[in-house]
Amino acid sequence: xxxxxxxxxxxxxxEGNPLTVKCTYSxxxxxxxxxxxxxxxxxxxxxxxxxxxxxxxxxxxxxEAEFNKSQTSFHxxxxxxxxxxxxxxxxxxxxxxxxxxxxxxxxxxxxxVLP
Amino acid sequence: xxxxxxxxxxxxxxxxxKLTVTCSQNMNHEYMSWYRQDPxxxxxxxxxxxxVEVTDKGDVPEGYKVSRKEKRNFPLILESPSPNQTSLYFxxxxxxxxxxxxxxxxxxxxxxxxxx
Numbered sequence: 579x580x581x582x583x584x585x586x587x588x589x590x591x592x593e594g595n596p597l598t599v600k601c602t603y604s605x606x607x608x609x610x611x612x613x614x615x616x617x618x619x620x621x622x623x624x625x626x627x628x629x630x631x632x633x634x635x636x637x638x639x640x641x642e643a644e645f646n647k648s649q650t651s652f653h654x655x656x657x658x659x660x661x662x663x664x665x666x667x668x669x670x671x672x673x674x675x676x677x678x679x680x681x682x683x684x685x686x687x688x689x690x691v692l693p
Numbered sequence: 694x695x696x697x698x699x700x701x702x703x704x705x706x707x708x709x710x711k712l713t714v715t716c717s718q719n720m721n722h723e724y725m726s727w728y729r730q731d732p733x734x735x736x737x738x739x740x741x742x743x744x745v746e747v748t749d750k751g752d753v754p755e756g757y758k759v760s761r762k763e764k765r766n767f768p769l770i771l772e773s774p775s776p777n778q779t780s781l782y783f784x785x786x787x788x789x790x791x792x793x794x795x796x797x798x799x800x801x802x803x804x805x806x807x808x809x
Contacts, residue, residue, distance in 0.1 A: 587733075610795055621697070621783055621800030622736075629795045668735060680751055681726070681798065685735040 580605040582671050584684035591659050592692050599654040599687045601669030611652040612670040612681070613643055622668060628652060639663070659691040695720045697801035699784050705807045706774060714769045714804050716784030723789035725767040726751070726798065727759065729780040736783065742767055743789055774808040781805050 581604045591597045603609055610629055614622040626637025628645045636642045643654045652669060669684040697718045706712055718725065726741035728751075738751030742761040756778055758770040767786075771778060782805075785798040 584735075612797060614800075619803075621802050622785075622798075623800070624797040627795070627797055680738050680741060682738070682752075683728075683736040685733055 580609075580671055580673055580680075580682050582669050582682055582684040584667075584669055584687045586687050587685070588688045588690065590690045590692060593661055594658050597656050597659040597663070597689065597691070599667050599669075599689060601652045601654065601684060603650050603652060603669075603671045605671055605673045607673045609652075610672040611643075611645060612672070613637065613641070613652075613654050614668045614670060614683075616666040616668065616686075618665070625654070625667075661691045661693050664689055664691045695799070697784055697786055697799050699782075699801040699804050701804060702802065703805050705809065707809055708775055709773050712771050712774060712806075714771075714782060714784075714806070716767045716769065716801060717765050718767075718784075718786040718799070719765065720786060720799065721764065722786035722799075723764070724796070724798075725761065725784065725786045727757070727767070727769045728783045728785065729753065729778075730783060730803075731780050739769070739782075774806075776808050779806060779808050 583602045612627045613625040615625050616622045626635050628635045633645045641656050667687050670681050672681045700715045723744045727739040728736040730736050737753045739757050740759040742748040781803050783803050784801040787798040788796040
C-alpha cells in the first residue's frame with residue numbers, strides 16, 4: 579500500500595526567511611509526487627509535481643520541491659516566505675502499478691508566515 | 694472557465710435520509726474522484742472513476758455509492774447517512790489517457806455535510 583507522511587502539523591517561519599514543508603512517501607514502484615495548497619473555504623489547488631527527470635521541480639508562486647529517492651522524500655521549499663503563503667499544504671503520491679491508481683494524500687501541514 | 698462544480702455547498706441532514714451530492718466538470722476529463730477531508734487525517738479517497746461506467750473503491754468506500762453514466766458527472770450517494778459521515782467532501786477530476794497517473798487533479802470547492 580502507498581502512503582504519505584507529513585511529519586509536521588504546523589510550520590512557523592518569519593517573513594523573508596526560507597521555508598521547508600516536509601513530505602516522505604512509501605510506494606511500490608516509481609512514485610508520482612504532487613503538492614497542493616488549500617486556502618480557507620476553497621478546494622485544493624495544484625502547486626507542482628514530480629514525474630521524472632530533474633530532481634528539483636519548480637512550481638507556482640515561487641515554490642519548488644526536491645525529490646530524493648534514497649530518502650523517499652519530496653520536501654516543499656521557497657527561498658523567501660511571504661505572509662500570503664500562510665495556509666494548508668498537502669503532499670500526495672500516486673503510482674501506476676496494478677490497480678493502485680489512487681491518489682494518496684498526507685495529513686497536511688499548516689504553514690504560518692509571521693510578519 | 695474550466696472548473697469542477699459541486700452542489701450543494703452546505704447540507705445539514707438527519708440520520709438515514711438518502712442524499713446525493715452532485716459533481717460536474719467541464720474539462721472533458723476521464724478521471725474523477727471523491728474525497729472526504731477530516732481534521733488530522735488529510736484527504737481520504739472514497740471512490741474514483743477512470744471513465745464512463747468504470748468506477749472503483751478508494752480507501753474509505755463504506756456507506757457511499759457512486760455512478761458514472763456521463764463523462765462530465767460523478768454524483769456521490771449516501772443511501773443512509775450516519776453521523777460519522779459528517780465531513781467536508783471534495784470532488785476532483787483530471788486527464789487520464791496516455792499520461793496515466795501523471796496528471797494533476799482539479800478540485801471542486803467542497804461540500805460541508807453535517808449528519809445529525
